[in-house]
Amino acid sequence: MAKYTIVLDAMGGDNAPLSSVLGAVSAISENSDIKIILTGDKEQIEACFKGVDVPAFDSNRLEIAHASQVIDVNETPTVAIKEKKDSSIVVGLNLLKENRAEAFVSAGNTGAVLTGGTLIVGRIKGVLRPALATLLPTKTGYVFLCDSGANVDSKPEFLVQFAKMGEIYMENVLKVEKPRVHLVNIGEEAEKGNVLTKEAYELLKNSNVNFCGNIEAREIMSGEADVIVCDGFVGNVILKHTEGLASTLMSIIKNELMSTTKSKIGALLAKGAFKNIRKKFDYKEIGGAPFLGLKQLVVKAHGSSDEKAIKSAINQAYTFISNNITKKIEEELGVTKEHDVK
Amino acid sequence: MAKYTIVLDAMGGDNAPLSSVLGAVSAISENSDIKIILTGDKEQIEACFKGVDVPAFDSNRLEIAHASQVIDVNETPTVAIKEKKDSSIVVGLNLLKENRAEAFVSAGNTGAVLTGGTLIVGRIKGVLRPALATLLPTKTGYVFLCDSGANVDSKPEFLVQFAKMGEIYMENVLKVEKPRVHLVNIGEEAEKGNVLTKEAYELLKNSNVNFCGNIEAREIMSGEADVIVCDGFVGNVILKHTEGLASTLMSIIKNELMSTTKSKIGALLAKGAFKNIRKKFDYKEIGGAPFLGLKQLVVKAHGSSDEKAIKSAINQAYTFISNNITKKIEEELGVTKEHDVK
Numbered sequence: 001m002a003k004y005t006i007v008l009d010a011m012g013g014d015n016a017p018l019s020s021v022l023g024a025v026s027a028i029s030e031n032s033d034i035k036i037i038l039t040g041d042k043e044q045i046e047a048c049f050k051g052v053d054v055p056a057f058d059s060n061r062l063e064i065a066h067a068s069q070v071i072d073v074n075e076t077p078t079v080a081i082k083e084k085k086d087s088s089i090v091v092g093l094n095l096l097k098e099n100r101a102e103a104f105v106s107a108g109n110t111g112a113v114l115t116g117g118t119l120i121v122g123r124i125k126g127v128l129r130p131a132l133a134t135l136l137p138t139k140t141g142y143v144f145l146c147d148s149g150a151n152v153d154s155k156p157e158f159l160v161q162f163a164k165m166g167e168i169y170m171e172n173v174l175k176v177e178k179p180r181v182h183l184v185n186i187g188e189e190a191e192k193g194n195v196l197t198k199e200a201y202e203l204l205k206n207s208n209v210n211f212c213g214n215i216e217a218r219e220i221m222s223g224e225a226d227v228i229v230c231d232g233f234v235g236n237v238i239l240k241h242t243e244g245l246a247s248t249l250m251s252i253i254k255n256e257l258m259s260t261t262k263s264k265i266g267a268l269l270a271k272g273a274f275k276n277i278r279k280k281f282d283y284k285e286i287g288g289a290p291f292l293g294l295k296q297l298v299v300k301a302h303g304s305s306d307e308k309a310i311k312s313a314i315n316q317a318y319t320f321i322s323n324n325i326t327k328k329i330e331e332e333l334g335v336t337k338e339h340d341v342k
Numbered sequence: 343m344a345k346y347t348i349v350l351d352a353m354g355g356d357n358a359p360l361s362s363v364l365g366a367v368s369a370i371s372e373n374s375d376i377k378i379i380l381t382g383d384k385e386q387i388e389a390c391f392k393g394v395d396v397p398a399f400d401s402n403r404l405e406i407a408h409a410s411q412v413i414d415v416n417e418t419p420t421v422a423i424k425e426k427k428d429s430s431i432v433v434g435l436n437l438l439k440e441n442r443a444e445a446f447v448s449a450g451n452t453g454a455v456l457t458g459g460t461l462i463v464g465r466i467k468g469v470l471r472p473a474l475a476t477l478l479p480t481k482t483g484y485v486f487l488c489d490s491g492a493n494v495d496s497k498p499e500f501l502v503q504f505a506k507m508g509e510i511y512m513e514n515v516l517k518v519e520k521p522r523v524h525l526v527n528i529g530e531e532a533e534k535g536n537v538l539t540k541e542a543y544e545l546l547k548n549s550n551v552n553f554c555g556n557i558e559a560r561e562i563m564s565g566e567a568d569v570i571v572c573d574g575f576v577g578n579v580i581l582k583h584t585e586g587l588a589s590t591l592m593s594i595i596k597n598e599l600m601s602t603t604k605s606k607i608g609a610l611l612a613k614g615a616f617k618n619i620r621k622k623f624d625y626k627e628i629g630g631a632p633f634l635g636l637k638q639l640v641v642k643a644h645g646s647s648d649e650k651a652i653k654s655a656i657n658q659a660y661t662f663i664s665n666n667i668t669k670k671i672e673e674e675l676g677v678t679k680e681h682d683v684k
Contacts, residue, residue: 233536241562265611269607272605
C-alpha cells in the first residue's frame, strides 16, 4: 500500500489534462510509495487514457476526484476561489484540508493556488506569511530563492521566516549541510539597502538562521549562496529575469552561430554542449515551487509543464513530505516558539 | 575652440589614473568639440603621459585640475563628500557648480558621485529625486533602465518623473521615436503589483508619458520596451543580475564547449559568433550611467572601466550636453510645470 497520497490538479497548465495524466502515471510507476488523486473533469481525464499510449501502471494507486469547473489563468484568484467551489484547484485543496492527502500539485493559476492554499489549507500558526520558493541553477548547483512572488509588500520579520523555511528546505530536501543564507541587497556591507533590507539584516543577524550577510544580484548565480531571501516583488523580478535573460542569450547565440557557414559547422559540433546547458536551465528538471508555511504542502508547477515537469514536481512533493518538512517548519516557527511576531 | 568642457575624475575606477588619461586623450582626438579637465593628483596624472605610448593630441584641450585626495570605493559617501573637499570627485563637481564645465564623468565610488552630485551640483527645481539610469542590451537593441540604483525607497511620484526623464533621454540621445515606456511589475495586468507599482501605474496612465503598461521581468530583454521604470532597489537587482547571469552563462558555455574534443573544435569555428555576443553585453561599448535630474550632467562610469569604457562615457556625455537634455528635463519637470509634487 502506498505511504503517501499526492493530489494533482489535472486541469492546470497549458498542456492539461494530458501532461498531468502522463506525469502521474510516470511518477507512480517509478515510486511505489505514492498514490495520486487527479482532480478535474472525469470524462476528459479518462479520455487521456484512451487517446495515447499510456504505459501500464498500478491502477490502485491512481484515482480521479471529479471536479466540474476549471479556474482559468486570467481569473482573479480571490473571486475564483470563492465562486468556483467545484474547480480542480478547490476540490484538490479540500482533499488536503480533510487530511485525505499530504500534498497538492498544480500547474494552474498561480494566484488561485496561493490564495486557495492559504484560505483552504491554512498557514501554520506562527508563520506570518507563507512564501513561494524556487530553485534557480547556479554555476555550481542550485540556489533557493525565497520569496519568489507570494508577498510583494514584505515586512522585515517575514524575511527572517522566509530564511528559516529556506534553510530547512535546503537542508532536508537537497541535503545541503548548513545552508548559507544570504539577503539580496544592493551592496555587501551591512549598512547598505532600503528600509526593508536594513531592518531585515539586523533581525537575521540576531536570529538562529545561518546568516552569511548580504548578496548582490551579480553573485546570485556564482554559487556562493544556498538560500537567498528577499521580498516577493524582488524575488519575482529575479526569477522572471533569469528565465528571460537565459532564453534571450540562447537565442542571440543561436542567431550568431547561424550567421556564417563556419560557425554553423561549429554549432553542429558543439550541439551536445548546448544541450547540457539548456538542461541546466530547464525548469522541467527542477520541479515546482513549494509554497512554504502551510499546514500541508502545496506545490506550484510551471504553467507550461509537460509530462516530465509534472513528474518532477510530484517527486519533489514526495521528498518534501517523506522528510517531514512541514513538521520541521512548525517546530521552528510554530506558536510554541518565540518567533511569533504579529 | 572646443564647444564643451567635460570634467573627468582621473582617480576613479580600478584602472585609474591610466585608463582615464588614455580615455580622455582618445576622446579629444576623435572629437574637436570637446575639451577635458582631468581632476586628481597632478604628479600621478603627468606620470601617465611618460610611462606609456600616448598618441599625439591637442594639448590645448586637455587640462589638469589638481586634487590631493581620493575617495575610496569603500568610504561612506556622505562622510567622504563632506570631509574630502580636495578629492578628485568634489573638485570635479565644484567645476560644474561654478559653470566651468558642462559634464562630470567618474568611475569612482558610486554613492559619492550621486551624493556629491545632488549636494554640490544640485537638482533641477521640480525634480523630486535625480535618478541613475543604465542602458541594457536586448534582443533587438537597448532598453533604458531608470532608476538603476539611486533611490531604493521610491514613491509613486518619483517613478513618473523617472519615466519622463527616460523618455527624454531615449528620444534625444538614442534618437528613438516615441519611446515605449513600461513599468516593471510582477504581471501585465493593471491591477497587479505591490503598493508602489499599483499607485505608479495610475499616475503614469494619467501622465503625458507614452506609457505602454506593465512589463514582467521576463520580457525586459525582448525588445518590447525602450524605457523601463522601477524603484532603484529593483533596478539595481535587474542591472547586477543581468551582469552576473550573462557572465555565468558564458562561463558555463565555455566549460561545456571545452569538455569534449568535438565541441572544442566547434567552439573554435564559432569563435567569431561568441565575440559578437560578448561585445553586445560589454559595458565598455555602452558608456556610463547618467544621473538624471541635476542642474548639470553627472555620469557614473563602470568601476572596472578601461580606456575604451571611459571614452564611451565621455562620448555619451557629449551627446547628452550637445542635445540640451538638461534643459529639456527642466522644461518638462521644472517648477514652472504643475508636476511639482513635494
